[in-house]
Amino acid sequence: MKTYDPAPQSVHTRLASLIDRFHPDLKASQARIDLLFIWSTGDDAVLRLHGYSCQAVVRIIGDKDRVAGRGDAEIVIDKANWEDLTDAEKDALLDHELYHLIVQKDSYGAIKVDGHRRPKFRMRLHDQQVGWFDEIARRHGDASAEIKHARSLLKQRGQLYFNWTPETEMPDLHK
16 A cells, blocks of 8 residues: 655655755745655555656646645655665755756746746656667667667767767676
């Protein structure tokens, strides 16, 4: 059975520090972000998004729930996973979720607000979204979308995601 708990103050403090350091628009908007832990005694993959196990998820909270006292956005964190992360990994995870939140602005650069004077947001999509099948890459090699995407990603981003040296070496992605 899945259980939700409010995240402890230490997580809120960490989130506030990340907002101060990296998210000036979120800070200026005075966004309220609810932080929840999810855990279970029986399911290894307690938190899923589109069928895939994940460490955390973020969503914009709807108007009705905001009026009822909820925050402007919500981050749900897999508690068991969180407890295994280093401080640097915790920062990276929370920063990833915060980065999804785009504060909407008008043509003058002012923060847009809803009818209750709460900031409006939209979700930022990932720069890269990977949906690969290893078997298709093995079967079809260079003709597969998997290999084409991997080569394109390596060419465009270099060592950002792939850590082999020197950067000029292109590994054989068809192995």
